[in-house]
Structures are given as structure tokens and as C-alpha cells.
Amino acid sequence: MSRFLVKRLAGAFVVLVLVSLMSFAIIWLVPGDPTAAFLDTSATPDQVARLRQQLGLDRPIAMQMLDWYARIVQGDLGHSILLNRSVTAAILERLPVTLSLAGLALAFALVMGVLAGIVAAVHHNRWPDQLVMSLALFGLSVPDFWLGIMLILLFAVKLGLFPTGGYVPFSEDPFGWAGTIIMPALTLAIIQVGFVARMTRASMLEILNQDFIRTADAKGLKRAEIMLRHGLPNALIPILTVGGIVAGALLGGAVIIEQVYSIPGVGRLIIGGILSRDYPVIQGGLLFLAVIYLTVNLVVDILYAVADPRVRLE
Amino acid sequence: MKRWFGFGTTALGAAVLLTASGSVLAQTKGGDVVIAITQAPPSLDAQVTSAQAARNVTLQIYETLYARDENAKPVPELSEEAKISADGKTYVFPIRKGVKFHNGKELDAKDVVASLERYRKVGASASLLSAIDKVTETGPHEVTVTLKDVQSTFLDNLSSPRAPIAIYPAEEAAKPANQINYIGTGPFRFVEYKPDSHVKIARYDGYVPNPKATGRDGLAGKKEVFLDTVTFRFMPEAGARSAAFEAGEVQLLETVEGATAKRLESDKRYVVYKVLPFAFQVIKFNHAQPPTNDVNFRLAVQAALDMEEIMAISYPDINQIDGAWLYPGAPFYTKTGTEKYNQADLNAAKALLAKSGYKGEKLTFIVDNLRANTDTATVVQQRLKDIGVNVELSVADWPTVSKIGFTPNGWQFWAHGYGIEPYEGPASVMAPWVNGTSQLKKDDKIDSLSAALNSAMDEGKRKEIFVEFQKHMYDNAVAMKAGNYGLFQVGTAKLKNFKPYRIPRMWGVWLEP
Numbered sequence: 001m002s003r004f005l006v007k008r009l010a011g012a013f014v015v016l017v018l019v020s021l022m023s024f025a026i027i028w029l030v031p032g033d034p035t036a037a038f039l040d041t042s043a044t045p046d047q048v049a050r051l052r053q054q055l056g057l058d059r060p061i062a063m064q065m066l067d068w069y070a071r072i073v074q075g076d077l078g079h080s081i082l083l084n085r086s087v088t089a090a091i092l093e094r095l096p097v098t099l100s101l102a103g104l105a106l107a108f109a110l111v112m113g114v115l116a117g118i119v120a121a122v123h124h125n126r127w128p129d130q131l132v133m134s135l136a137l138f139g140l141s142v143p144d145f146w147l148g149i150m151l152i153l154l155f156a157v158k159l160g161l162f163p164t165g166g167y168v169p170f171s172e173d174p175f176g177w178a179g180t181i182i183m184p185a186l187t188l189a190i191i192q193v194g195f196v197a198r199m200t201r202a203s204m205l206e207i208l209n210q211d212f213i214r215t216a217d218a219k220g221l222k223r224a225e226i227m228l229r230h231g232l233p234n235a236l237i238p239i240l241t242v243g244g245i246v247a248g249a250l251l252g253g254a255v256i257i258e259q260v261y262s263i264p265g266v267g268r269l270i271i272g273g274i275l276s277r278d279y280p281v282i283q284g285g286l287l288f289l290a291v292i293y294l295t296v297n298l299v300v301d302i303l304y305a306v307a308d309p310r311v312r313l314e
Numbered sequence: 315m316k317r318w319f320g321f322g323t324t325a326l327g328a329a330v331l332l333t334a335s336g337s338v339l340a341q342t343k344g345g346d347v348v349i350a351i352t353q354a355p356p357s358l359d360a361q362v363t364s365a366q367a368a369r370n371v372t373l374q375i376y377e378t379l380y381a382r383d384e385n386a387k388p389v390p391e392l393s394e395e396a397k398i399s400a401d402g403k404t405y406v407f408p409i410r411k412g413v414k415f416h417n418g419k420e421l422d423a424k425d426v427v428a429s430l431e432r433y434r435k436v437g438a439s440a441s442l443l444s445a446i447d448k449v450t451e452t453g454p455h456e457v458t459v460t461l462k463d464v465q466s467t468f469l470d471n472l473s474s475p476r477a478p479i480a481i482y483p484a485e486e487a488a489k490p491a492n493q494i495n496y497i498g499t500g501p502f503r504f505v506e507y508k509p510d511s512h513v514k515i516a517r518y519d520g521y522v523p524n525p526k527a528t529g530r531d532g533l534a535g536k537k538e539v540f541l542d543t544v545t546f547r548f549m550p551e552a553g554a555r556s557a558a559f560e561a562g563e564v565q566l567l568e569t570v571e572g573a574t575a576k577r578l579e580s581d582k583r584y585v586v587y588k589v590l591p592f593a594f595q596v597i598k599f600n601h602a603q604p605p606t607n608d609v610n611f612r613l614a615v616q617a618a619l620d621m622e623e624i625m626a627i628s629y630p631d632i633n634q635i636d637g638a639w640l641y642p643g644a645p646f647y648t649k650t651g652t653e654k655y656n657q658a659d660l661n662a663a664k665a666l667l668a669k670s671g672y673k674g675e676k677l678t679f680i681v682d683n684l685r686a687n688t689d690t691a692t693v694v695q696q697r698l699k700d701i702g703v704n705v706e707l708s709v710a711d712w713p714t715v716s717k718i719g720f721t722p723n724g725w726q727f728w729a730h731g732y733g734i735e736p737y738e739g740p741a742s743v744m745a746p747w748v749n750g751t752s753q754l755k756k757d758d759k760i761d762s763l764s765a766a767l768n769s770a771m772d773e774g775k776r777k778e779i780f781v782e783f784q785k786h787m788y789d790n791a792v793a794m795k796a797g798n799y800g801l802f803q804v805g806t807a808k809l810k811n812f813k814p815y816r817i818p819r820m821w822g823v824w825l826e827p
Binding site: 030031032045046047048050082083084093094145149152153156157160163164166260261262265269271272276277 | 509560
């Protein structure tokens, strides 16, 4: 186990170095800099040059890169040009927002997806299966930003059940938090529900055709017991893999959903950083998301062993 | 064209009636108005940014020595007046007494000196004060500014709202850019800034209005606040903004697309406002690259374009066909010299093109992804195809385009708006073309006209200079003005006495229960 962990951590380190290099290089290859956010088109070259100097953008790229690496080894992601605060602080402020959004969306996706998958597998080739699979296909096909706007129009504007956007921290008002987070989480989850449902159905169908399930059936066990005690646990490994992928996809999808619902999360921070060329925010934000993604995948690998003792992590 | 001016007159009449009726309506104190704005201000340190998103908020918090009135004329605000010496080089500003900052401290000359000195160092438009030789405290409530040379536009510059020369308490003015506490003398005080979410400001009950002001007047005048608080919510997604408005969470939309404005117009719960003109649509040429370095080529393009077509497609229902390089109603506004505007003459264009060195090569039109700008580029592309000019569009986000557009390579055409410059006046309209900043090649004529405008104290002479500039722009097709465009704003009908302006002024308005 420890050898496995060391190997995985070493691999993660290499990935992080690559992500940091790429995020730095891409930013410097794309034209534009943060002065565009501060100044208008009438700014003279002198004004632009002076602002660049104030922001430290006039130094050689190699120097800026060395500074950036020197800082990240100390756990410092740099200082946001536009927010005028440390990138770490800016991310940590927004992290609970994004985690609660992605976490709730993951819960929705797994619970709804697994249930729908089981229903489809149990009623294989009958109307519930076709209905679930059609809905799953719809969920997979519909663009999340469009769905978000439609849900806002229906549930917020027409029915007035939820606010149209914004965010209330859980610590301030748990009901307010639920009101602001449920609809965005559901929007974010819809695509993944379809994905999880299809995966669960396929996995369950494979398991349900195995000999041990036929034996359990022959023994006279109840259908529900067969499904939950023998079918689902054995179908869990592929679902876990999907869960890891879904968690990553939800973090990525949160970027769009946070825009649509005006939620002040990490995704919106990064989008704002990109649009205004706030380099430290983009670099720090991407690195941070990479760390989360790698961590989720590591946890999923470890969970394999928990779900199936036959899996040897070494 | 007539239709537009007709509508403008009606709208103006309606606005006057609205304002007049507002004064007899019962004013309600209290309430929070939420304004949906498209992007967060890059800073609330007013001096260091010239972004519109920042002005919307900062001009409610801070004030300046001089400010612009309703017709954009500089009038005293924190200063009682300006005593100008006979040689035009010394300005004495008696500072208003009894004005309180939001921290309770009284404004004095030290604050003014420190603020002006700070602006000269870190101001986003520090060149506005480049004529200053020294700023001296000549009394507890008196500041004297000495200029190096005569500058006829000094009060224009001092009152520019672009990156406002805001007056801060001296202790704040001693701090570097973006490090200040947001303390001003304005009618609203800063409450909180939640990144990616909102800025909240509240009525400052200790506000001391300008005793000489009688009513709401541009960015100066009487600033009476009835609202308790104003929240600027940053909502980048247009659909989410209008949904929040229709759900009653937002009371004013800073800008909406024409289709949304039309849809909401018929609903009595809402009022649609037109802020027209708000900006010019300008198509720029890169004079550092062939063939746009060739005056005949530029004149050919100028002759070919149909500005009515461009404006009708780019800004449907909210444009004015007007070739003057100032807004109608501005003191220096004139149509003299604009005869070559909106020719839409393909034959003349082809004749001019034949005289140019253009050989059919592919040209690049850079444009940002704002719909109206890409529409402008597309219409120009199609129109120029008719005279045999091959144009390719290169669309990217604003930081990318604005970076490329100030380099001599990689583009021939670039379209975007100019909003604040024409509002500020002739010197600001000329400034982008001085030293070849925007066209990327020095134009001696423009440089000398700009210098002459800045030093001429006689208004008649300055008007003549501006006419000459306008004529030069058309005779040489330095750049092309397509027309004026505006913004649609939508407010709840409960928001009373709101009058659209360059920023959503929240003084003088109230919310009905």
C-alpha cells in the first residue's frame, strides 16, 4: 500500500510540474495582459508601460517564472493583480462554495444515476429501461448552460421557488444556502446522472448474468436482496471509476454553472482571471484544480481496494 | 436619420417631464436598490482605473475638485471656484469648508494636495495632470496649482470622470495604488466588496452637499440620497441578469440587449431607458501596414461603407447616424468637415481603390467578441468584398485584441467604441490619434492641432481647431466613425426619478414601496 502511494504521489508530482509549466506557457503565448482591464483604449503607451512596471510585468519572463516556482514550493500561489490579495486566500475563500456545489452535484449524480441504472437493469428491455435510457441520453445531450437558464426561468422567475442566482454561505443561513445551491447543483448533475445511469446499467447487466446471481435466484432469495446484496456490490468497481471521473467533470462544469448562476466560486475566479489576464490567478487556480483532480483519483484508487479486497494496490 | 432625431427629441421631452414630475412626487426614504452590472470593477481605488465598471461605483463614493455637469461642462464640486491668473498658468482653488469624509474627518487643503500628487504618480490617466509644475497648499482651505505651460483644457482634465482625480484623505493618498481604504466625500459610503459577487454602498448621512447646487446636474450638482443602500451585483451572464430582474431580485439592469428591452417595454412593471448617445462606433486603420498606410486605399474604404447599414445591424434601434466627432449638444459639436461621412458610393470607392497600391491581398480585421463589434466587422467585410477587397476577420477576447491593436503588425482594421472621450470633449477625442497611438504612425497635422488646442485659451479659436481636426480625419480617412450608439437600461417602475447618464446615478432616486 505504501509503495503504491509513493508511486502515485511521484506520478502526481510530475503531472503538477507539467500543469504548472503549461499554465505558465499558455498564458504567455496568448496576447494581452492585465493592463487591458485597468485602462481603456485611449491609454497612451507611456501609461500602459507605467502600469506594466507597477504590476511587475516588465520583468523578463524567465525571472517571473523562477519567482513563481520559488513561491509555489513555499506553498504561495502568488498575488492576484486585480483582487489585490493572495491567490491562495482568494481560492480558499471560494473553495467552500465550489466544493458544496460540486459535492451536492456529485451526490445527486451518484444517487440518481445509480438508482436509475438499477431500475433500467432490472427492467432490461422493458419500458422503464427505455424511459430511463432516453432520459439519460437527454441529460447527456443537453448543454448545461442552456439547462441552467431554463431552470432559472421556470423555478425562479415563473414559480419563484428559488432565487435566480447568488450564494448564501451555510454558516449564515442553512436554508438560504440550500435555496441558492440546489438548482445549480441539479443543473451540474444532470449530465453526469445520465453518464452514471448508463454505466450502472451496463455493469449491473453484466453482473446479473453471472452464475452466482442465478444461484442466488435458484436459492429463492428475494429479488431486492439479490440486487442489493449480490448485484450492486459487485457492480460497484466500474461505478467507482465513473465516480472519480464524474467528480473531476463536476469541478470543470462548475466553471460554467458558477457563471450562469452568478456563484462566487473557484470556477468564476478562474474565468475572471482569464478574461482580465490576471496571471497569478490563472496559474494558481489551474494548479489548485489539478491538485484536487489528482487527489480525487488517488482516493478512488484506494477505494477500489476497500470495495474489492481482491484488488492488490501493490 | 430624421426618425432617430425625432425619437431623441421625444425621449428628451419625456425625460424632462419625468424629472419635472419627480419633483412633485412624494419621495420615499429607504430601501436597497440592486443594480446588475456585467463585470466587477477592477479596483475601487478610483484614481488607478479607467474602466467603466469602476466608474459606475466610484463616482458615487468619491468626488473631485471639479466635475462635469449635465452637458459635460466642468463645474466646481469640492472647490468653490478656480481663480486663474492672467498668464493662464496659475490656478487657485478655494476648497469648500465643512465637507466631511466618510471617516468623519473634515476635508482640507492637505488632502487635496496629497490626492493630486498621488494621481500624478499612480493615476491611470496621469497625463491629465502632466501640465502641472507644482501643487501647493496656500492656506488651510486653499490649493494653488502652477502649470509648466498654458493648458486650456486643464479644468476639463481635472474634472474628467475617466479615471477620476478623486480626493482622498491625505493618509489614504499616501498609500500605493490599490492599497487604500475606500473613503471619499461622496453621497454614498463604501460598505463591502465581495469578490465575484457584489459591491455594497450606503447613504452617507454626514454628506455635505454643494451649497451652490440646485438640482441633479451631471456628475456634479445636488446629490440628495433617499436610498439606504445600493448593491452592484456582478452578473456576467445576460440571461441570468434579466431573470434576476424579472424575479424582482434586481431593480436596475445597467445594460440589456435590444431584444430584451423590447420584450420588457410592453410590461408596465418596467421602464426602459435609452442612454443615447453613449459612445461612437469607430473603425480604425493601421497606418503602419500596407495597404492601410495608403491614403487612397483608406479613402476608398471610407467611400464604400454604408454607415446606416453598419449601425442598423450592430446597434438596432439604438443608434444615430452622425459623422461628427463629438456628441450632439456638446459645446464644440459641428458637422462642418464631415461631408465625406456615409458616402456608400461603390463607384467612387472603386476609382480610389484603383489609385491605391492594393493588389488583392488578404487583410486582417481584428475584433473582440462583443456582438456589436463582430457585426460591424462582418458588415464591413461584406461591403468591401463588393469593391474587391479581401478581408478576413480575426475574433478574440478583449485583452488579446487590444494588445494586438496597439502593435504595428497583424492587423489592418479594428472596430470598437469610444465612449468617454467624446463626452470629455475635443481634446480627449483628439488624444487617441496624437503621436500615432491608435493609427500606429505619427500624424504631424494631428499632433500640431492637438498642441494648438491645448494652448489656445480663446474658445472661438479652439472651435476652429477642432473643425480642422474633423476635416483632417475625413480628408485623410485617418479612421472612420460609423455612428453613435447607445445603451438600453431597464428599471423597475418602482424606481422613481431615475435619469440615465454615463453612470447609473443613485442620488435623487427613490424606491416606491
